[in-house]
Amino acid sequence: MAGWEIKEAQFIEKYLLEEDIWKMFNYIFSSKTVKATSYKFVFLKSIIECVYDVNLEGKILLTDIFARFTRIYWYLIVKHNLRQCTKAIRSGKASINIIFEKYIKFDQQLMFCEYDSIDDNIKKCIESEVYAECKEYVVGAFYNDTGGSVYSFSLRENYIKFNPQVLSFIQKYSNVLLKLNYFEWISFLEKNNSGESCYSIASKLHEASKRTNLTLYKDFLYFNTDEEETRCFYCNRAIAYNKIHVDHFIPWSFIKSDRLWNLVNSCPVCNLSKSDKLTEKYFLDKLINRDEKLLLRNELIIVKDFNVYSKERLINYYNAAEFCGFKKWKTIKPKGIMV
Numbered sequence: 001m002a003g004w005e006i007k008e009a010q011f012i013e014k015y016l017l018e019e020d021i022w023k024m025f026n027y028i029f030s031s032k033t034v035k036a037t038s039y040k041f042v043f044l045k046s047i048i049e050c051v052y053d054v055n056l057e058g059k060i061l062l063t064d065i066f067a068r069f070t071r072i073y074w075y076l077i078v079k080h081n082l083r084q085c086t087k088a089i090r091s092g093k094a095s096i097n098i099i100f101e102k103y104i105k106f107d108q109q110l111m112f113c114e115y116d117s118i119d120d121n122i123k124k125c126i127e128s129e130v131y132a133e134c135k136e137y138v139v140g141a142f143y144n145d146t147g148g149s150v151y152s153f154s155l156r157e158n159y160i161k162f163n164p165q166v167l168s169f170i171q172k173y174s175n176v177l178l179k180l181n182y183f184e185w186i187s188f189l190e191k192n193n194s195g196e197s198c199y200s201i202a203s204k205l206h207e208a209s210k211r212t213n214l215t216l217y218k219d220f221l222y223f224n225t226d227e228e229e230t231r232c233f234y235c236n237r238a239i240a241y242n243k244i245h246v247d248h249f250i251p252w253s254f255i256k257s258d259r260l261w262n263l264v265n266s267c268p269v270c271n272l273s274k275s276d277k278l279t280e281k282y283f284l285d286k287l288i289n290r291d292e293k294l295l296l297r298n299e300l301i302i303v304k305d306f307n308v309y310s311k312e313r314l315i316n317y318y319n320a321a322e323f324c325g326f327k328k329w330k331t332i333k334p335k336g337i338m339v
């Protein structure tokens, strides 16, 4: 497989038009780059979904990308029993499948577990085995297939660093790119899973990136910040703790990441009514003020989640979601809103 032997490389520095980047993605989405396993599709999904988690230099740890990669595969293989390789692989199983089976053989209860409910230490072990096994196949191969234009990477130093031009492109078109990726992937899975229709596969791929449990964020905002955070971010009414919904300010269906700078406590009425819509601008200003206040604090959760935050980024993401067609939530500006 071309590119597998590359251990580190720099992205090619040249000015790219959007048209050049589309051409490169069109090639990636074509059947020309399909391999004997679905690694390419899952890696691409993981990369597209992690563009909101890169630090201000455009870097992200490969182990973080592979944690997402593992979670997606767990959902597809363990929960839905979807075969992830062609008949060209004699064992009939992708290596990631064999890793999962090893852990399930050791503890059969795992077979019934959502990935998030698995003990953190076991998850770490699974992820590091998946990383060790799969990184050779995908990171260099993807670099090669994209002509070295998407990222620099080092397997030894465990990171990729996005070409800033491609990073902005992926952030702008992430929803479209995810859907284009599904097209060839569905056709690959349909061929290798008899009895599965493209409709049922499509919904599984879409559901494969599960949200994590957000209680940690709910508690932090409710108990460790201003009195204001015990009120609904949107309607300003006081909320009882057990009624709180944690809301992704920029909808989760656009930013598939759970970070404090994009999370607010909301009452059930506002949360359900807002659903995956965008708010009016004044709530964005309110969130920026809230986040700027949080940034002044030193707690671990803030340091960890805000290392990828900047006010300008938040504004860009909001505008990108609007560009991608996310509808506006019609609500009345509550009295006394502090912006």
Ligand SMILES: [Zn+2]
Pocket: 232, 233, 234, 235, 236, 237, 266, 267, 268, 269, 270, 271
């Ligand atoms: Zn409310």
